[in-house]
Amino acid sequence: MEKSGRKNTLLYVMIAIALVISCISFFASSHKQGGAQLKKGYSSPYYKDELKVKYSKSFEIEYYDSAKIIRVFTPDSARTLIYQYLLLPNGVNVPSGYGAYQIIRTPVKSVISLTSIYIGFLEKLDLLDKLIAVDNFQFINSEKVKELIKEKRITEVGETANLNIEKVISINPGLLLTYGNGNPTVDGHQKLIQNGVLVASSTSHLENAPLARAEWIKFVAAFFDKEKKANEIFDSVEYRYNKLKTLAGTAKNKPTVFTDAVFIGKWYEPGGASFAAQLLKDAGADYIWKDNNSTGSLKLNYEQVLDKAYNADFWINVHFWNKISDVVKEDPRNAKFKAYQTKNIYNNNAIMNEYGGNEYWESGVINIDIVLADLIKIFHPDLLPEHNFKYYKKLADE
Amino acid sequence: MPKSKRNKYIFVILFLLLPLSFVVDVFLGSVRIPFAGVINVLFNPQTANPVWITIINEFRIPKAITAILAGGALSVCGLLMQTYFRNPLAEPYVLGISSGASLGVALVILTSEKIGLNLLFAGTYNKIGITAAAMIGGVITLSLVALIARKVSSNVTLLILGLMIGYIIGSVESILKYYSTAENLQGYVIWGMGNFGNVIWRDLAILVPVVIAGLIASFLLSKQLNLLLLGENYALSMGANIKFVRLMIIIIGGILGGAITAFCGPIAFVGIAVPHIxxxxxxxxxxxxxxxxxxxxxxxxxxxCDIISQMPGGEQTLPVNAVTSLIGAPIVIWIILSQRKIKHTPVDE
Known part of the structure; x- marks a missing residue:
């Protein structure tokens, strides 16, 4: 009797354990799979058009029946996931299992932009009416944005390093667009995110392919459900860029070119695999450091640049210089270069505001086809006789 | 060997060492130019590689001359400060002369158009104006330190005072930077962290006379400096015009330290280490x-130091300030540890 009693107890205990385990696994699995499940491959009632990322390896957009997911990766070959956003149309329940995502309701109603790249994107997408704050008025070139500033419809919140967090929180934007270098702890918007501000970070400035950098317009458009418009804009930029690149490829001679100028005793030249180097290649120029395989910049001494670029045909992207006389005013030794003697010096500061904010870094990012046309006009003027410079200018001979 | 004879030998060796290090400095650089190439540039420029001519004539020679001037001026400035304050740790960088000079330059470059200081100093980014501003900034800071120094008697307290004044000046500078335009800021930054290599022939036309005048003036004050070293009362009893001597030291020190800062940026530890060596x-x-x-x-x-900064070889060079600190700072530590007077500064001396 005693023996069977013990057996029964054991049985009960085992049953109880089995019950508990199955309960746990049931709740755990229901937590994982329950709620509104995201489905892929159906025609979504929310999204007629979809954005496909073609050039950039640093972000992707996925479409589901009632959600979009944007993922941002480090721009290096490791391609580590750094940010992920779950974009939901208004009224759709939050699916469970997306705790690690920032959840953003689309279309976003208002936006703060902390870098000029977004101003160009937003203007192209006709979204300036959503813009409620920028980092610093002095950086703004867009006439439309300046107008909005005058009408006091846009306010200032300070640059990333000096961000007025209290002001951002009190403005309570639908979204804050900023840039990151790929390290969430260093990029430091945790405080904003903790306080309920939705922050979207791009690494577009780290893209090395010119079209990949322009493609970040799709990243911005996704938050505003502007898929159709973004596709139209990007496709035409892509079409014109590739056409121009083919045209430049027909040039027989490739003039040699170097860039920048000495800065605090060092001369920073873009690496051979960088954004600037690829643009120069596409424009049919022979960049002096093209064989270098760095995507960053090369830190050189003046004499090293002199050694390599002494006889270069062209000299471009030169600080704040406007006139030939500025070249030697900053350093008389600059007169030694052949490009100075032939006065073949061009700068990308044709459109600047009174504070030195350069349009090249604003609309030039999306208008990369026009930037390329400017460069081709510099190196091969006969290929584009009709084109007028927009971002570039020849230094005035005075 | 008698001391005077021994010193003569040392002096001769040093005198030979100077042109030798000058030549080595000109030969070394981030672009490799073979020995024959340099000789060709110097003695047969018609047939030499034009790039090498430019590199040697426009970069390496002015840089080496600047190193000589900066080393000489900062060291003598340091010596003057050490005698003036009778403090072995005094030097232009520690006493805030460099910061004062920087502030002078910042006022000229960063506030151009706004306050009109730029006009006052004749023209945009004018090197003479910038040099004058740096020297005035250096003299004013030094006078300030000297004035406050009368209230303290401890060697170490003086250094803390210099540091504090440096901090105050530094923060005024960052406020100025905050309110300046991008273009002016870039102009200032280009100036700010300079090195020997930023100086060109045109600048040497200003720097050479200023430094030589400062060195000669210091030499002429030798007798009074010797008296000052023995104590103020003794100097007075020997008939020295203490007030005049003190004023002269401040002006010469501020000018030497300020002029070098104007062209090379702050260079640390040369001023303290060299007098002790x-x-x-x-x-x-x-x-x-x-x-x-x-x-x-x-x-x-x-x-x-400039030769060492070329040492990594090939593409990269070290900032010269890193090298001077690496050599100078251990010397300062050694001074502090070896001199009882500094190591055990009483609270109320």
Missing amino acids: TKNLFNVYDHKILIPSVALVGAILALI
């Missing part, structure tokens, strides 16, 4: 001997 080398305290020797040792040390 020299005093140990020659074992003398007579400024008639000390001033030329300190200038010589300073010039050689600056050249050696």
Whole structure:
């Protein structure tokens, strides 16, 4: 009797354990799979058009029946996931299992932009009416944005390093667009995110392919459900860029070119695999450091640049210089270069505001086809006789 | 060997070491130019590679001359400060002369158009204006430190005072930077962290006379400096015009320190290390001997620091300030540890 009693107890205990385990696994699995499940491959009632990322390896957009997911990766070959956003149309329940995502309701109603790249994107997408704050008025070139500033419809919140967090929180934007270098702890918007501000970070400035950098317009458009418009804009930029690149490829001679100028005793030249180097290649120029395989910049001494670029045909992207006389005013030794003697010096500061904010870094990012046309006009003027410079200018001979 | 004879030998060796380090400095650089190439540039420029001519004539020679001037000027400035304050740790960088000079430059470059200081100093980014501003900034800071120094008697407290004044000036500078335009800021930044290599022939036309005048003036003050070293009362009893001497030291020190800062940016530790090396080398305290020797040792040390900064070889060079600190800071530590007076500064001396 005693023996069977013990057996029964054991049985009960085992049953109880089995019950508990199955309960746990049931709740755990229901937590994982329950709620509104995201489905892929159906025609979504929310999204007629979809954005496909073609050039950039640093972000992707996925479409589901009632959600979009944007993922941002480090721009290096490791391609580590750094940010992920779950974009939901208004009224759709939050699916469970997306705790690690920032959840953003689309279309976003208002936006703060902390870098000029977004101003160009937003203007192209006709979204300036959503813009409620920028980092610093002095950086703004867009006439439309300046107008909005005058009408006091846009306010200032300070640059990333000096961000007025209290002001951002009190403005309570639908979204804050900023840039990151790929390290969430260093990029430091945790405080904003903790306080309920939705922050979207791009690494577009780290893209090395010119079209990949322009493609970040799709990243911005996704938050505003502007898929159709973004596709139209990007496709035409892509079409014109590739056409121009083919045209430049027909040039027989490739003039040699170097860039920048000495800065605090060092001369920073873009690496051979960088954004600037690829643009120069596409424009049919022979960049002096093209064989270098760095995507960053090369830190050189003046004499090293002199050694390599002494006889270069062209000299471009030169600080704040406007006139030939500025070249030697900053350093008389600059007169030694052949490009100075032939006065073949061009700068990308044709459109600047009174504070030195350069349009090249604003609309030039999306208008990369026009930037390329400017460069081709510099190196091969006969290929584009009709084109007028927009971002570039020849230094005035005075 | 008698001391004077021994010192003569040392002086001769140093005198030979100067052109030797000058030549080595000109030969070395981030672009490799073979020995024959340099000789060709110097003695047969018609047939030499034009790129090498430019590199040697426009970069390496002015840079080496600047190193000599900076080393000499900062070291003598340091010696003057050490005698003036009778403090072995005094030097232009620590006493805030460099920061004062920087502020002078910042006022000229960053507030151009706004306050019109730029106009006052004749023209945009004018090197003469910038140099004048740096020297005035240096003299004013030094006077301020000297004025406050009368209230303190401890060697170390003086340094803390210099540091504090440096901090105040630094923050005024960052406020100025905050309110300046991008273009002016870039102009200032380009100036701000300079090195010997930023100086061009045109700048040397200003720097050479200023430094030489400062060195000669210091030499002429040798006798009074010697008296000052023995104590204020003794100097007075010997008929020295203490007020005049003090004023002259401040003006000369501010000008030497300020002018170098204007062209090379702040360079640390040369001013403190060289007088001590020299005093140990020659074992003398007579400024008639000390001033030329300190200038010589300073010039050689600056050249050696510049040579070391080329050492990584190939593409990269070290900032010269890192090299001077690496050599100078241990010397300062050694001074603090070896001199009882500093190590055990009483609270109320």
